[in-house]
Structures are given as C-alpha cells and as structure tokens.
Amino acid sequence: MTEQAQKCPELAANVVDIRRFSTHDGHGIRTTIFLKGCSLACAWCQNPETISPRIRPVFFRGRCIDCGLCLEAGGDAVSQDAGGAVHVDTAAEADWETLTRVCPTGAIAYDAKRYTVSELVEIAQRDRVFFGEGGGVTVSGGEPLFLPHFAVALLRALREEGINTAIETALNVREEFLFEALPWVDHVFADCKLIDPEAHRRYTGRGNEQVLANLAALLRSDRRDDVTVRTPLIPGITDTVANIAGIARFISGIHPGVRYELLNYNPLAAAKYDVQPHLTYVFDTDENPRMLTRAQLAEFEDLARANGVSNLVTT
C-alpha cells in the first residue's frame, strides 16, 4: 500500500454502529466502530448484521405501528394482512430508499450507514476528552481488516491525531494486510475460536490455516506483547477441553507470555437474528444456553493455565 493510499480521508465504508463510551473493548473509555463485512460466518456470530459487507434493509417489527405509509412505495416487499398488521420482506427487491424515508418510526431502516475516514475521525474526536491516557478508538466488526485499505487509512488517521487505536480481528485476512495495519494499531484483540481445522470450517465457513498462521506471525513479531488472544466460549462448540487446551498450548508454545482471555458466552445475540431472516443462529430459541457460571469459567481458565498460559486476562 502506498503512503498516498494510506492517507485517504475520503475512503468510505459501511458502519453498523458507533458506540461511544465503550468500556469492554480495550483500555480506558473508547469509541468502538463496528464495520460491515467479514470473511467468516460464525454460526454464533453476535453481530450478524456485520457479516454481509452490503448495506441491507431491516424491519423491526416491534417499532412498527401498522400505519401503512409504506404500502404505496413497497410493491411486493410490503403487505398488510386482514388484521391490519404490516409485513415487510427485506429480501425482496423494492425502493428501500423511499421506504426507509417514509416510515415514521424507523421500523424500516438500513442496517448500516456509510462513513468516510474523516467523518469517523471527527466522531472519535468528540470524545477525546474522555479518552485520557488509556482510552481511544477500537475498530471492530465484522472484520476490521475486511476492507484493508479503508482500515489502514482509518487507523493511520486516528493515530496521526494522537488517538490510541485497537482492533478486534478474527485474523482470517491476508498476512500482509495485518502487518500493514499493525504500525497504526496500539493493541490487537485477536480471536482464536477453534483449534481443529474441520470444526473451524464447519462452524465459521472457513478453515483456520490463515488464522493460525497470522496468530503465529503476530506472536513471533516484536508486537507480541500488544496482542490479546481471545476465545469466545460457545457452549458445546468452543468450550471443550480439547479446544481450550489446544489453543492454549498453541499460543503459549509460540509466546509463553501471551495474553489470553476467555470471553463468556453472550446469549443475547440470538435476538439479532429476528431481523436477519437470511441467517440462522446456531441455537434454537428454546435451546439457547445460558452464560457460563463463574465456576465453569474458572475451570476453563485453570485449563488454559495448565496448558502453558501464564498471562490470563480475567475480569
């Protein structure tokens, strides 16, 4: 990537959400930017709206007041049943631009908005006073490096404004892009979900060769201490003894001081699939497991320690 390409404030990307006062995505008080687009499609994805890179219409049934203002412009995508309830098929072709505008409640909306690098930097600047020493901006997703040129331009622009940066990446990206971004990133949160290539393929749609290669490269680099490896504990899938022990051995074998964090299962994500009819959540609603208990979590943490991880991040 040329110097010029890295400094391109007009580059734009689709942003699902910008969450100010984020306190769980890195050090200090942060603004987390959720970008659209991911090269994996994890069956438990907690931000399913970020998988597709395209902006899509969504319909929030709970916000709809059945006013019917959308019927005229809606064509086949919108219908009203005998009881007066409005139904919206977001997969259908329609003039969604008009539909999102006429809907008075925001029940019909786009799942993302396009922002340029300079717009995002301006938004980040607004909370500068809150960032203090440790806080800053976390670029999340989706896969923050899914659009590598945009990601590098954004991260570099933020850093040149003196804003601390972090990324939350699944690492299924080309190694050169990861290392192109790295100079502009203060901290990398790198997911390692499944150590078994077949299981990885089954649950995320891709094998884990690229992920593990990138992870190894990161942990061998001089930035190894700016990396936190994270595994989300998905009941019955990633929270197996073999998986956690395997990941722990793999990463600590490369860098004995590796920071490793186990993320508890987040059952709340299931709700988001209601507005993503083209996607299916890994658990049926009535079989959605609960969070792991503190004791269960501790067992896995002990397991990671027993397999070489000394620098375990616990909350």
Place this chain on the structure above:
Amino acid sequence: MTTAPETIDSTVLAALAATPRIDRLREAMLAEPRVVCADQALITTRVYREHAQEPVIVKRALALAAALRELPIRITPGELIVGNRTPSVRAGVITPEAGASWIDREIETLPTRPQDRFEVDAETIRAFREQIYPAWQGVSLEDVIRQRYGTEIDQIAKVVKINQKDHAQGHICPNTTKWLQHGPAGLAREASVRGATATGEQAEFYRAVEIAMQGVQEFALRYAERADALAETHPADAAELREVARIMRKLATGPAETFHEAVQATWLLFVVLHTESNASSFSPGRLDLALLPYYEAGIASGELTPEHALELIECLFLKFNQVVYLRNSHSAKYFAGFPIGFNIAVGGQDRAGNDVANPLSFLFLQAQKHLGLPQPNLSVRLHDDTDEALLKEAVRVVARGSGMPQFFNDRSVIPALEAVGVSHADALDYAIVGCVELTTQGNNLGWSDAAMFNLNKALELTLTGGIDLQTGQRIGPDNGSLTDFATWAELETAFARTIDHFIDAMIAACEVVERAHMDVLPTAFLSAVIDDCLTAGVDVTAGGALYDLSGIQMIQVASLADSLAALKQLVFDDGLISRERMLEALRADFVGYEVEQALMLNKAPKYGNDIAYVDELGEQWAGYFADRLAGYTNIRGGRYHTGMYTVSAHVPMGQNVGASPDGRKAGTPLADGGLSPVYGRDMAGPTAVLQSVSRMANEYTSNGGLLNLKFLPEFFDSETNVDKFAQFLRAFVALEVPHVQFNVVRREDLIAAKQDPDRYRSLTIRVAGYTAYFTELSGDLQDEIIARTTQDL
C-alpha cells in the same frame, strides 16, 4: 497544621469497618414509626398567647426558648451524639405559625396519603383542632400569603409553582465554624454587647438572639442532666454517658475543643435550627474543613484515632436521618421521599484555590459507604487537581448503589457564582444546600427554592394562544396561536412574550411570599449564624445576610429543547407536519394522529445526543429566561437567578402539561433531573449526554443544576472500571458540567423497561464487541438480564 493529600493513607481509612454500635443504632432508628408530633405547637401557641404584645421576632425567640426548655428529650444508650427536637425519631412536627390550615385539611389523611406518610393519633388530632388551630387561623404564614395574594398565585399555578408558602424556607448553610468557636454563650454575649447601644428593631433583634441563645444553653444542660441520670441506671454505658454529659455541659457555656465536642456542637446547631424553623435544607456544608482542626489536634495529641473519629461521624450521620419534615401532600409530590437536605460537601478547592482533600474527606465517604442512608446528602466537589485517591474512593462509594455521593464541578460552579456577584474567595468556598442548590458558606440567604417555572407549559400556551390544552380555559395571554405563526421567528416572538408575562406575575408573587416571611417568620437564632446579620442587627429574612439571592428553576429545558426542535424541523423547516395538523394532534393527545406522533418521536433530533442543533435551542431559551430574570431585584436587594433541577417535580409538572411537540403524551412526566435528557431519548451514551449538557452556559445553573445518569451494576464490577469511571469524571470536570449523580439501574427498572420499551429505548447492554439496546431484545433474553441483575449490590 494541614495534611497534604499525598500523606493520606487512604487505603487504611477505607479499610475501617462500621462498629456494632452503629449497626445497632441504625436498626433501632429504622424500626421506629414516623409519627406526627404536636408538642412544640402547643408550646408555641401558649407563648404567643402569653406574650401577645411583644414584637414578632421576640415572640418567635421566646417560643423557641420555651420549646428548648420544655420539649421532652431522649437519649438512647449507646448514642455518642445526642439531641433531637422530638422524643421519637423521624417525627413530623406541626408548626402552626407557618402553616395550620393545610394541616386542618389533611391531618386525617397523613397516614394513608400516597407520598411520605406519617402516623397520627387521635390525641394529636384533638389537640390540634381544639388548642392549636383556632389560635392560628388567619395569622399563620400560609393564611397571610393566601389573604394577600392567594388568587394571583392560583392563577399562574400551572406555569409557576411558588414555593415556601406554608413553612419556613430553610435552604441555608450556617457559619458552622463560627458556631464551633463561639457557641451559644459566645453568641449571646455578642448580641448583648451590640444590643446595649442599639435601638428600635435592631434592639429587638439583639434581644431575640439573646433569648434564643439562652434557650439553647438550657437545652444543652438538660441533655447533660439526662445523660447523668441515665448513667446511674445504665452502669454498662455509664462512662460514655458521663462523657456525653460533660460535653453538653461544656457546650452550654463555651466553645468546642475536642473532635467529639465539635461533632456534638455541629449536631446541636442543626437541631436548634430545625426547632426554630420547621423547614428543609439546613445544610452543614464543608464539614471536612470545619471539623479538620479538631480532628488534627486530636490525632496529634493521641487522644483521637481515625476509628473513633469515624464512629463519631457515623453517629452524626445517623442523626441526620432522625429529623424529617412534614410537608403538605401537594409539596410531597414535588419533593417526594422525605428530602431534608443535610448536604455535606467534601473535597474541592479552599479559599486560596488549593485542593482540600484530607483524612476527614475520606472518613465522610467511608461513613456513607457503611450506612448507605438517604442523609446526609453527600456531595464531592471536583476540580482539575482533585486528589486521585479521593476521586476513586468516591467512585467506589457510588458503586454501592445509594446514588451518593453526587459530584459538583468547581470549574462550572465558581464562575457561575461569581457571575451573580459572589466574591472569588467566597465562590471558591461554595457549598451545597438541600439537593443541589449552590450557596456560599455562612453568609447567604439564597432563597434557592423560590419558584419553579414550567417552560413547557409556557410553550403550550404560546401554541394555543393562551388556552390550557387540558381544560380548554384561558390561562395565558393571547399572542396568536401556532396556526397564526407564518415563520419560526413569529413563534419565537410569541413565546418570549408568554415567558415575559409569567415572569412578571411570578416576581410579584415571590415578593409577597418573601415579605410574609419577613413579617411572620423572622429567625433570630439562624440570623446569629449568618454573616452579617449580627453585625448589622438585621434578621436574615429582612436582608441581613451578606448575599441575598432568589433562585428560580427552569422546568425542564430538555423537554423544551425536544419540543422546539420537533416544531422547527417537522413543521417549519421540512413541512412534514402542517401547523394546523400539529395543533390538532396536540389537542387530540395524538389519538388519531399516531403517524404525527411517530414523526415527532423519531424524525426530530433529541437533546442529550451531542447534536448541537437541538441542544442549542434549549440553550437559547434557557439564556432568554435567565437574562430576563437578571433584570429583577428581590425585596432583600439581591438578584434573581436560575437553576436547572427538580427533586420529583418533573412528574407533577408533567401532569400539568398537555401533549407536547416532542411526542410526549399529555400528563406524562417531563425530563427528570433538570439537565438530564428526556428518559430513554439519549441514544448515544453518557459521553454524548455530557457533551450536550456542556452546551448550557455555566451561569444558567448558578442556583444549581442536576444531571442524572444511569448505569447497569455490571459497570461497577471491577477495579478497572473504577479507573474508567474516574476518567469519565475527569472529563466531566473538563467539560464544565455543573453536576452529575449516578443511579445504578435496578432490577425494577429493567422490568419496567420490558413492559414500557418506549420510555427506556436508550438502555444499552454492554458486552465486549457487542452492541444492543435492552428494549430490542426478545422477552426471554430480557428476563435473562433481569435475572442476573441483583437488587442488592
């Protein structure tokens, strides 16, 4: 000797535990019922009859002195700090000279009314009806105001609520330091010396002060005698009781010297203030400064330990919960939950601008952490150089979920006070009275709760041409209606005229009320601890204080900003709703106009989201109101100024307002707090809220501002988050936001959010790398969060 902050071992102080004594006293106190007490009313009625020829100020002092000599007193063994104005704790005291007619109307309903109940026995009702009420009909403060101006006050009631109509006004911070140094005997001597050469009203004033102080001396001696007597019958507690007796005997005749004496003397001051005036918000102010010399001397001599000091402070804190205040049922709606307003401010800058954090600041926080009671109302002053350890300890106390301490910002408050004429040194030394009302210490009758002005009702009357949407009656001037305003500028002109009309009417009413207090409720004892009353020989109600302000609350700028933004954008700029249709929708309370309501709710920007367009509309009209008010002078010669806070008035004030252009249904609450966004409308998180609030000029809250923020308890679950919270508060200081307090979201809130999602839209659930609003989760997932949100932290 002063202790520099870096020498404070805050971890040691924070590790101190509450003693079994405190737990025992606390439980016993909370188990006592609240009852109505007429003992003092009977004494006052008798004294007024016996001394009918005396000037009012002398009669009041005689009544106070008689009460201090005659009221039944009680000491509970185990108490280290003693004294109350009633034998039972948390009693409601009838004060007929201030208000008797409302008690006559409401006395039977006090045990069953919806808010702030008191038990009342048949004997009390009989004594009130037969012996008390007949003497005060037509002469109490309440009746005097009603006779002089009742009709006018009623006419503006839906826009302006005039306060302090049936009780003494309180809301004042006495000169505790002077009290500690001189005591009742010293102040009596000063009054006597000055009175010797005075004539007329000044002579009467000095005579009244002397009478009051003599009563206090006898009151202290009665406690000494009671403690000695109890020591005879309670051998296990004899040593403590003898010490209490020694202290009370000493305070009757001289100043406090030890820390225990100083804490006891402080409480004695507030008991007597509450005996003289049954009012809310006599506030101790900066006790970590006033008590510091006594603490340091005790520690230096080895006679005091931090543990014992903390126990004494906790005994004092318990006492602050033993005085409550009987309000009429209407007032109890506006000020719900027995707010009595013993506000203590710790931290901040001293008169020279240095950080004052000291061991006592930490001990006060520790006492709050242990007790978690509603009183005192504990405040922490923050500034650029606030001690980091104090800030973090305050955050840890907040995390306990009592909503305290609240935080005040020197960077906002000090310039705001200077703008209303307070000297720089006095502004640096500010304290808080009641909830969030700002004051200088010991020299200021701020009259901070003079009136509340409902800007949203004023906007409604502007849109309707003066017609009340709820009743169809004319209650305001006709400056045209929304359908007549061809441009935004025309609407603004009419709104300004409506505001002007009600400000005029409000000021006239405030003058009548203040004059009535001067005539009916002069307060010689209070005046002796407010500079410069004693040197001037002028009662505090008559303008004897160095500073004489009157505070008016603007209700509520957040709701107003949302309504104006919706009107401007949807009606005047984008034309999505016609003027006629907007007015019809408001008249219909949106029934049949659901689409318009949805547009108002969803397609217009809302205050609290860091959107300059809407925030500045609020700022503009707050500024207009404050500027107009600044042109008036109160009858004590001081200035009117503005505050942006309510206790619970956003609920009854909202009941008075019809449907509004922000999409709010008729009669529903306005924004809470005063600076807070409308609940559920702040979608961009707390940093955006602070940015929005920071657009309000500091001067609009020289009488006090109130910002409520809510957090889920999980936010406080780790020491890392304490650091983040401390950083958040550093930014709060930098942004010059005057005040913030933190409420921890409770299980009940989440249940309410599930049932009424529209009001709780901004409630977010935070998990790493995840983004969602609570109300958009499915029911079973909401239940999951509800289940893991415990009630007790």
